[in-house]
Amino acid sequence: MTTAAGDNARIVDLAKLSRREANTVLQSYNGTSNSTLIRVLNPAGTHALACGLDAPLAVEIDGHTGYYCAGMNKHANVAVLGNAGQGVAENMMSGRVHVHGNVSQSAAATAHGGLLVVEGNAAARCGISLKGADIVVKGNVGHMSMFMAQAGCLVILGDADEALGDSIYEAAIYVRGRVKSLGADCVEKEIADRHCDQLASLLEASGCSGIDASEFRRFGSARELYNFKQENIGVY
Amino acid sequence: MCGIVGLFLKNDQLQRDLGAMFAPMLIEMSDRGPDSAGIAIYRDSSHDANKITVATTLKDVDWDEICDQMYRSTGHQVRSMPNSSHVVLMTDACPDAIADCVAEHDPNAQVMSVGRMMEIYKEVGAPAEIVERFGIAHMKGSHAIGHTRMATESAVTTAGSHPFSTGRDMCLVHNGSLSNHNRLRDKLIRHCGVRFRTENDTEVAANYLSHSMHEGYSLHDALENSIADLDGFYTFVAGTSYGFAALRDPIACKPAVLAETEDYVAFGSEYRALAGLPDIEAARVWEPDPAVVYSWKIQ
Numbered sequence: 001m002t003t004a005a006g007d008n009a010r011i012v013d014l015a016k017l018s019r020r021e022a023n024t025v026l027q028s029y030n031g032t033s034n035s036t037l038i039r040v041l042n043p044a045g046t047h048a049l050a051c052g053l054d055a056p057l058a059v060e061i062d063g064h065t066g067y068y069c070a071g072m073n074k075h076a077n078v079a080v081l082g083n084a085g086q087g088v089a090e091n092m093m094s095g096r097v098h099v100h101g102n103v104s105q106s107a108a109a110t111a112h113g114g115l116l117v118v119e120g121n122a123a124a125r126c127g128i129s130l131k132g133a134d135i136v137v138k139g140n141v142g143h144m145s146m147f148m149a150q151a152g153c154l155v156i157l158g159d160a161d162e163a164l165g166d167s168i169y170e171a172a173i174y175v176r177g178r179v180k181s182l183g184a185d186c187v188e189k190e191i192a193d194r195h196c197d198q199l200a201s202l203l204e205a206s207g208c209s210g211i212d213a214s215e216f217r218r219f220g221s222a223r224e225l226y227n228f229k230q231e232n233i234g235v236y
Numbered sequence: 237m238c239g240i241v242g243l244f245l246k247n248d249q250l251q252r253d254l255g256a257m258f259a260p261m262l263i264e265m266s267d268r269g270p271d272s273a274g275i276a277i278y279r280d281s282s283h284d285a286n287k288i289t290v291a292t293t294l295k296d297v298d299w300d301e302i303c304d305q306m307y308r309s310t311g312h313q314v315r316s317m318p319n320s321s322h323v324v325l326m327t328d329a330c331p332d333a334i335a336d337c338v339a340e341h342d343p344n345a346q347v348m349s350v351g352r353m354m355e356i357y358k359e360v361g362a363p364a365e366i367v368e369r370f371g372i373a374h375m376k377g378s379h380a381i382g383h384t385r386m387a388t389e390s391a392v393t394t395a396g397s398h399p400f401s402t403g404r405d406m407c408l409v410h411n412g413s414l415s416n417h418n419r420l421r422d423k424l425i426r427h428c429g430v431r432f433r434t435e436n437d438t439e440v441a442a443n444y445l446s447h448s449m450h451e452g453y454s455l456h457d458a459l460e461n462s463i464a465d466l467d468g469f470y471t472f473v474a475g476t477s478y479g480f481a482a483l484r485d486p487i488a489c490k491p492a493v494l495a496e497t498e499d500y501v502a503f504g505s506e507y508r509a510l511a512g513l514p515d516i517e518a519a520r521v522w523e524p525d526p527a528v529v530y531s532w533k534i535q
Contacts, residue, residue: 045508064507064521083521085507086491104523105488123523124488142488143526 008037009060014049015042023051030054045085050078053095067104070097073114089116092133105142108135111152117206124161127154130171136206144183146173155202157211165219169226173219174199176211187222238398238411239265239363239384240492242473242503243513244480244532248378250499254279255375257513259367261502262382264509266363269384272397273366274358276407276475279377281353284315284326288334289348289355291322291394294341299323306337320369322348322357346395346433351405353378353477358397378534381475383409390436400439402430403446405477406455410438411490411505412469420444420465441466445474456531459483463527473503481531488526495519501532 012022026038032055040061043049047066050059053076061069064082074093083101092111102120109125111133118135124142127135130149140158147163149171159177166183172195173186182188191199191213199213241261245251255277262273299316303325306314312329325334331350338345348356357370363384367373372380383398390396399407414420417437424430430443444465448458455476462472463486471490472483482503484492495502495510497519504510507521524530 044511045506047508063517064511066506066508083507102522104491124526 010036010038011041012038013041014044014046019046019048022049026050026057026059027052027054029057043082047085050076053078056095064101073097083120089114089133092116102139107137108133111135115202115205121158127152127171130154134202134205136202136208138206138208140177143180146171146186147183149173153198153202155199155206155216157208165221167225168219168221170221172198174216175219176216179217179219182219185222185225186219189218189220191216191218237268237386237388239268239505239509240382240409240411240471240473240503241265241505241509242379242381242409242475242480242482242501244379244501245377245499246501246532246535247499251279251378252376254377254380255371255373257500258380258382259373260512261504261509262367262372262384263364264512265382265384265505268505269386270362271387271392272358272360272385272394273363273383274356274385274397274399274409275367275370275372275380275382276349276354276356276399276401276409277372277375277377277380278353278405278475278477279355279375281477284313285328285352286326286331286334286350287352287355288325288327288331288350289322289357290325290335290338291346291348291358292338292342293321293344297341302337302341306334309337310334319357319371321359322355322370324355349401349405349407351401351477354401354405354407354475356399356401356407358383358399359394360392360397379475379480381407381409381473381480383411389413390434395434396436398438399475400436400442402439402442403449406442406446406449406475408438408442408445408472408474410441411471412485413437414441414466414468414470416467417441437468441470441472449476455479455481456529459529459531471505479531479533481529482524483529484524484526486527492524493521494524494530495521 037058043063045066051071054074057076059078066085068087070078071090076095080099084099084103086104087106089097090109092114094113098117105123106125108116110129112131116135118137121139122137122141126141126145128147130152132151134153136155138157143161146165150169153172155174160179163183165186196213303314310329314327317324398409401407414437417440445458469489493507
């Protein structure tokens with residue numbers, strides 16, 4: 001059930017619809033070029049909201065969400081006006097997910113494309129196994145963030161907890177605050193002009209004004225774990 | 237997977253609504269733990285020295301008559317408050333003497349808790365049915381802790397359900413599994429003289445905490461010490477007559493959400509357990525950090 005709201009937004013109210021019905025309404029635009037604004041009311045921590053979207057919709061969720069919000073997102077622009085539970089924007093392909101509060105662990109896990117912006121903090125394992133998406137966290141990130149990240153970028157305006165970038169591949173991490181410790185095979189790297197450009201464009205895309213790329217340090221893979229080393233044969 | 241909820245009231249005016257606020261929180265966590273559920277509720281500080289909650293297999297018995305027999309054998313008055321499969325016995329008599337008297341009538345009876353404020357109700361079955369059976373929604377009190385269980389570690393029984401109480405007015409609920417509980421159980425038995433009732437890992441953690449508190453540590457400090465001594469996955473919520481605390485293991489595998497307003501502190505395995513609380517929109521809602529003890533005391 002959708003009803004036209006006064007500001008041309010459509011309303012999906014979870015006080016009246018089941019999660020499946022709500023997602024069916026949102027997914028009914030899949031494959032279209034429809035850019036309608038849809039407001040989702042009374043999310044009440046419901047899991048798997050606004051998952052599998054595949055149209056340039058603007059979805060605004062009015063409250064806190066449960067697990068896997070906006071998972072597998074493609075093209076859509078999803079805003080959560082609250083906190084998001086585990087695995088927000090997991091396996092996102094494109095589009096944008098903007099969380100106005102904090103996010104729980106494994107944010108943007110395995111995401112291939114698109115941008116996740118978190119206004120607050122991200123818990124553990126942010127960007128785990130990232131495959132090409134970009135993440136901007138305006139607060140702090142928890143331990144083991146970017147574990148085994150393969151491609152894409154995590155920008156942290158605050159601090160990073162233990163074991164940042166453990167076993168990282170060709171993904172990039174930019175940190176403005178302190179890093180408690182780096183994980184295995186993650187090292188600090190120099191910032192070249194192209195990195196500054198990448199950072200500046202992500203800061204702009206995420207609405208961070210007045211913050212200069214020079215305030216950040218860059219971290220990435222030492223590439224020491226990519227190949228088996230013959231001298232370690234005795235271990236096996 | 238299990239579900240945990242907790243509600244600690246900071247505003248005494250809300251005490252009459254404790255059960256009504258708490259019951260839907262527990263029911264919301266049913267799909268995290270559909271096999272059994274339990275509730276520890278802190279209420280009505282007894283004028284007697286002891287409030288003993290017993291799970292009994294007796295049906296249609298006259299508890300007044302049994303209380304009279306207890307009076308004759310212990311020399312202390314005993315009042316009873318039967319509630320479905322449980323009965324709360326209030327008395328100045330020694331709890332062990334009361335347990336012995338109950339065992340004469342019901343050899344399968346199990347003491348759920350002993351204290352002055354806390355009552356524990358737990359059963360195998362769907363959380364909503366258990367909440368209804370014990371009339372949790374109508375209970376008043378200062379704080380309550382609940383658990384919905386999906387057993388992974390030991391049998392689905394009333395004794396294996398949470399909360400576990402191993403000390404006066406003390407309880408613990410746990411989501412996760414401990415990996416060093418056998419060694420720690422041995423240590424507590426051999427060196428500290430602790431007695432165990434089940435094979436359950438959470439009972440080991442509960443005994444660890446109650447033993448620490450017996451040694452003089454606060455609930456907060458006992459939990460802080462547990463970070464070094466307990467190995468495994470856990471989100472704990474523990475209660476005492478004066479306090480309420482939560483702790484996640486250093487890896488933080490098991491979920492947890494805290495919310496605080498001027499009136500209450502609420503804990504849920506997931507936010508949806510808290511979504512129906514009054515003024516939750518204005519609450520500070522956050523995910524507790526790994527290996528950090530969060531605790532509150534009654535002022």
